[in-house]
Amino acid sequence: xxxxxxxGIGPGNQEMMTKKAIDTLKNSDVIIGYTGxxxxxxxxFSNIEKIATGMRGEVERCRMCFEKALENKxxxxxxxxxAGVYGMASLIFELSSEYSEVEIEVVPGVSASLSGAAxxxxxxxxxxxxxxLSDLLTPWEVIEKxxxxxxxxxxxxxxxxxxxxxxxxxLERACEILLENLSGDTACGYVKNIGRNGEAAWVGTLxxxxxxxxxxxxxxxxxxxxxxxxxxxxxxxxxxxx
Amino acid sequence: xxxxxxxGIGPGNQEMMTKKAIDTLKNSDVIIGYTGxxxxxxxxFSNIEKIATGMRGEVERCRMCFEKALENKxxxxxxxxxAGVYGMASLIFELSSEYSEVEIEVVPGVSASLSGAAxxxxxxxxxxxxxxLSDLLTPWEVIEKxxxxxxxxxxxxxxxxxxxxxxxxxLERACEILLENLSGDTACGYVKNIGRNGEAAWVGTLxxxxxxxxxxxxxxxxxxxxxxxxxxxxxxxxxxxx
Numbered sequence: 001x002x003x004x005x006x007x008g009i010g011p012g013n014q015e016m017m018t019k020k021a022i023d024t025l026k027n028s029d030v031i032i033g034y035t036g037x038x039x040x041x042x043x044x045f046s047n048i049e050k051i052a053t054g055m056r057g058e059v060e061r062c063r064m065c066f067e068k069a070l071e072n073k074x075x076x077x078x079x080x081x082x083a084g085v086y087g088m089a090s091l092i093f094e095l096s097s098e099y100s101e102v103e104i105e106v107v108p109g110v111s112a113s114l115s116g117a118a119x120x121x122x123x124x125x126x127x128x129x130x131x132x133l134s135d136l137l138t139p140w141e142v143i144e145k146x147x148x149x150x151x152x153x154x155x156x157x158x159x160x161x162x163x164x165x166x167x168x169x170x171l172e173r174a175c176e177i178l179l180e181n182l183s184g185d186t187a188c189g190y191v192k193n194i195g196r197n198g199e200a201a202w203v204g205t206l207x208x209x210x211x212x213x214x215x216x217x218x219x220x221x222x223x224x225x226x227x228x229x230x231x232x233x234x235x236x237x238x239x240x241x242x
Numbered sequence: 243x244x245x246x247x248x249x250g251i252g253p254g255n256q257e258m259m260t261k262k263a264i265d266t267l268k269n270s271d272v273i274i275g276y277t278g279x280x281x282x283x284x285x286x287f288s289n290i291e292k293i294a295t296g297m298r299g300e301v302e303r304c305r306m307c308f309e310k311a312l313e314n315k316x317x318x319x320x321x322x323x324x325a326g327v328y329g330m331a332s333l334i335f336e337l338s339s340e341y342s343e344v345e346i347e348v349v350p351g352v353s354a355s356l357s358g359a360a361x362x363x364x365x366x367x368x369x370x371x372x373x374x375l376s377d378l379l380t381p382w383e384v385i386e387k388x389x390x391x392x393x394x395x396x397x398x399x400x401x402x403x404x405x406x407x408x409x410x411x412x413l414e415r416a417c418e419i420l421l422e423n424l425s426g427d428t429a430c431g432y433v434k435n436i437g438r439n440g441e442a443a444w445v446g447t448l449x450x451x452x453x454x455x456x457x458x459x460x461x462x463x464x465x466x467x468x469x470x471x472x473x474x475x476x477x478x479x480x481x482x483x484x
Binding site: 008010014015016017018019020022023058059082083084085086087089090091092093094095096097106107108109110111114115117118119121122123124125126127128129130131132137138142145146148149150152153154155230231233235236237238239240241242 | 250252256257258259260261262264265300301324325326327328329331332333334335336337338339348349350351352353356357359360361363364365366367368369370371372373374379380384387388390391392394395396397472473475477478479480481482483484
């Protein structure tokens, strides 16, 4: 019987993977993942069989992992960032009742909130929330409510999936909701293509963020009431007296 | 002129560090950190000078990093988990105006919410908040407000620093506040000593969590309205239809 590892690969290059993630991929019989994530691996792990499946095929992708495990193959299912943060870990566990003999292990990775924060400076150095603006699987009303509660609680807010071809105005809509509770001067930032070709960082105010054009490979950061910008870095103090 | 890297070391063993973190530590002239974190490195990086400083000495520790950098040493300041999530990154950036010549880089790591989630299953597989229950640097009223907003927003909640010698009842107090908005049946879990000796996981209801005895080396997880326990794993569905 094979085993399934759900592996968070961070931005995709080995430099930002954990040693355990690298070793797990190296020791797999097959690496399975969304086409875009398999592409991120490039020529790495070239002696391991790789299977890429398309977007929206998540359930089929996870079932394929179990089927390969039943064929006595050790399977790594890769997720960008972490394996659990909007990743495939929960879906694998949900499906596992149909394949109860297959052992499952989650190998965590550096999620975009952490890797993006490192580029921007120290924006999530206090209590923070992570919200996805994608309403493919979550009703927009739930997303709206969470934006309101997050801003009312003075959390630092990180936004995943802030835009896509079909959701071009979602970041603007989210910023408008946040502006109900937050000042337009709130310090913000975003990073495009974290740890990949074309990496680019931006810092500015919430009012400016509202009009920024970002894509689905962007992670946005909205500061709390203490966050500030200094020398181009976005910094949320922990509260130490200097 | 030396440089400062603020390095997230995850739970502490190399297996859960990124390759970049390992390489950065290897190439440092000196590794500086809280006594407990230096101890986590054990005999690793044995050819690098290590300096351990006590708790509550965070500002002095960070100043020491700049002073070593001014002595032309390349410094790794280690933080457990991530470098930014309740770590030293923001303090280093705050102090940097006094040492403007010194270059700074943040090397992210696997924070306890991610490494703990991997052990429990998939608890943070949807929007989540991270709250520290330590009121050393944050007024308790702010923490209370954030607990209320997080539960009102139906976020998964991860709690850092849920207890200490002087704050034995803080988890109980936090759970009581959460119970204003959440059902006592809400699926919860925690992990002690993630990735270290004595690692132990627990799952149960919010009502049960309220009476659990945890320590400062514990990370707690409170599910959202969709989270469930299955075969001892804590799972928050992303929303895929199976």
